[in-house]
Amino acid sequence: MNQSLKPGENTTISYSQGRVEVTHSAGNNLDVNLTAFLVTNTGKVVDDSGMVFFNAPEHSSGAATFAPPIAHGDTVSHSISFDSSRLPSNITKIAITLTQDGNAGGFEAVKDLRAIVIAGDQTLELAPEPFSQETGIIVLELYVRNGQLKARSVWQGFASGLAGLCGFYGIEVEDVASSAPAATPAPPPKPVNIAKTVVKLDKPGSSHKVSLEKGPSAPKVIRVSATWVDNGDGSDNDDLDLRIGILRPDGRMSIIQAPDKRGAFDVDPFVFHTGDVVCASASAPGIETVEINPAISQLMGGKVVLVCSVYSAVDNGAV
Secondary structure, three states: OEEEEOOOOEEEEOOOEEEEEEEEEOOOOOOEEEEEEEEOOOOOEOOHHHEEEOOEOEOOOOOEEEEEEEEEOOEEEEEEEEEHHHOOOOOOEEEEEEEEOOOOOOHHHOOOOEEEEEEOOEEEEEOOOOOOOOOEEEEEEEEEEOOEEEEEEEEEEEOOHHHHHHHHOOOOEOOOOOOOOOOOOOOOOOOEOOOOOOOOOOOOOOOOOOOOOOOOOOOOOEEEEEEEOOOOOOOOOOOEEEEEEEEOOOOOEEEEEOOOEOEEOOOOOOEEEOOOOOOOOOOOOEEEEEEEOOOHHHHHOOOOEEEEEEEEOOOOOOO
8 A cells, every 4th residue: 555645744664573664866966875873752862772773773672773875776775774662662753864964965955865764565655845955854653542653754855964964853962063061060971983994905915803892882783885886888788786794603604695694693604695786877877785793703602704706607707
């Protein structure tokens, strides 16, 4: 069953579990990111854990889970899965938001922007009004009313991007100026770090160490991505594949690749391929990603070696 929602409209969702997908056309200098805020009836998060995004991909309750964006030809897809049955009793709403941090400007540069909510056989389609220089958007809200899950189309723009959204939902961000302190202020909460930690190994022989320190600042997931563009030769050879070889403590080797051996994050082999990408273009690079459990060595009982490689399944050559 398909249903369209205009900004401001709402409807009942008949299932507790589902997925929100936001799509748009790929473009140069775009950096679009999806974030969910889990808030109470005050409209604010309980603490920083109420923000689900690339650096914190899953809420502790399991009610919201972030997935890395995927490029399909000239379209980029972002998604967050939800399960309202796992919402803590004090959480009444999941707000799905977007930011555009690239050099292209605001969401005026993001073409063919759409959102859908998929739950069972129910599909909700949400199309926005045109945007201009806004760099942050509240796309929609999922909320429980009288025991029923509902969705509301919002599409409200913010000029201050992720920092503005964080402030709106009660999260202090490192690059947001704090308000004037009271006469006897309480110790301020530690600001949440919304910066991506990205390591690019794009030169032969380049290397980088990744810290797996324990404690609150320890990474929850390690992502490895391979990015490529079509070489423009007119041949159908723009299907590259990211493959991970896992050398286990006992000397056995396991292979992770899509679509046939995608693995798993929480159970053996503790490495998960997010999906096969079969094409690329100059404007929409192909991106394949694997997610590695930072505790893989501990979970497997010893030293683990991961070998990341990229190969052409179509032409056995470079794109």
